[in-house]
Amino acid sequence: MPLNQTGRPIDDVIADLRAKQAGDARWREGRTFGLVFDGGPEVHEVAERAAQLFLHENALNTKAFPSLGELQAEVVRWTADLLHGPSGAAGFMTSGGTESILCAVLAARERGRKERGITQPHMVVPESAHAAFHKAAHLFGIELTKTPVKADWTADVEAMAAAITPDTVLLVGSAPQFPQGVVDDIPAIAALAQAAGANCHADACMGGFVLPFAEMLGRPTPPWDFRVEGVSSISADVHKLGYAPKGASVVLYRDRDLRAHQTFVFDGWLGGFYASPNLQGSRPGLPMAAAWAVMSHLGVDGYLRLTDATLRCADRLRAAIRATPGLRVLGDDAYHLVAMASDPAAAHPIDVFALGDALARRGWLHDRQGPPDSLHATVSAGNARVMDLYLAEFEDSVAEVTGRRAADRSTDYATLE
Ligand SMILES: Cc1ncc(COP(=O)(O)O)c(C=O)c1O
Known part of the structure; x- marks a missing residue:
C-alpha cells in the first residue's frame, strides 16, 4: 500500500497501530523472558511522563539542550558509582548494548593505533560473548579470534592467553554472558589484557543493573567491575534490567583518556565544528530522559x-x-x-x-x-x-511434548525484516 494522499484522523491512525500490535509478544502480562523488561506500573508512568517531556528534543547539540547534557552526565555518574568506577571514570549514553560495545571496540582499536602503532588490529573474544563484538570486528576492520568456553560455560582464559598476538588491542569478558548466564573470570582476562597493553572490556549489558544489587543483597558475586585492575571499559544497559524503555545504555571507561579514543571530532566541514561522542548523529532525548527518570524514581x-x-x-x-x-x-x-x-x-x-x-x-x-x-x-x-x-x-x-521432537530446528535471536 502506498502512503495515503490525504492525512487521516489521529484516532484512526492510533486504532491501526493498536490493531497491528495484536500478534505481538504479551510482555505486559509477564510472558516474555527477554526483549522487554517490565518494572511495573509506576516505572511505566515515570518513563512515559518523561518521554512526553522529551519526545522531540535532540542531544546532538547539548548547548541547545543543556538539560540532556545534564541527564547524560548524571546517568553516567550514577552507573559509574554502582560499578565502582574511580573518580576519573567517564562515559556516554548510547542507544543500547550493541552501540556501547561498538564504541568500546572502536576505542580499543584507536588506543592500539595511537599508543602502539597497530595498523592491523586483533581482538580475542570468547564464543559466549555477544554477537555485537563480531559486528564491531566486521565494521571496524578488526581481526577476531573466537576462543572456546570451558565445561562451566565461562571463557577459557588459557585459550584466550594463547590467542593474544602483538596486534591484540582488546580482550572481552562478560558479566554475565547471555547464552548460559555465567560470569567470566574477569580478573584473569583483565590481567592478560594489562600484560598485553590491550583494553579489557567487561560486557555487563545484562548484568550492569543486576550484579551490583545482587551483591548488596548478599548473593555471592565474583569480582568483575572497575574494582578489578585492568578492566578498561564496561557496558551496562539501562534498557534491560535497569527497567528503562529501549534506547538507553551506558559505556564507561576507567578514565577520560581511555574514553577519548571513542569520540570523533572533525573541524573541516562547511556545516561547522562536529564533535560526536558515540555512533549517532541526532540523538533522541526521549530514551535519555526516560532512563534518567526510571533510575531516579527507583x-x-x-x-x-x-x-x-x-x-x-x-x-x-x-x-x-x-x-x-x-x-x-x-x-x-x-x-x-x-x-x-x-x-x-x-x-x-x-x-x-x-x-x-x-x-x-x-x-x-x-x-x-x-x-x-x-x-x-x-x-x-x-x-x-x-x-x-x-x-x-x-x-x-512438558507433559504434552514428552516423546515429541520439533521438526523446525531454527534459532532466531535477531531478525532482518
Ligand atoms: C551480554 C549482552 N551484551 C550485549 C547485548 C546487546 O544489547 P542490545 O540488544 O541492547 O544491543 C545483549 C543483549 O541481550 C547481551 O545480553
Missing part, C-alpha cells in the same frame, strides 16, 4: 526490590527445570539468565524446542538458542508476578 532501594524479585523468580525456574526428568539447566545458579536444555542422560530426554513451541502456544516467549539446543530465559521482575501460572503451564507443556 533509586537503590527500588532496584534492590526488583532484583530480589527477579533472582527469586530465576531460582524458582531453575528448581522447576531441575525437578523435571529429561531437562537440565546449563550454567550456574547465580543470576537472572537461565538456559534449559535436554538432559541426554535421562530415560526420556525432552526436546526443548518442542517444549518452547508448546509454551509459545500458551503465550510464553522463550528464545531458542544454540549450540547446544536450549531455551533461553532472561528473567526480570515482570515475570515474577506470574510465575505460579507459568510453572503450572510449564508442567502441562
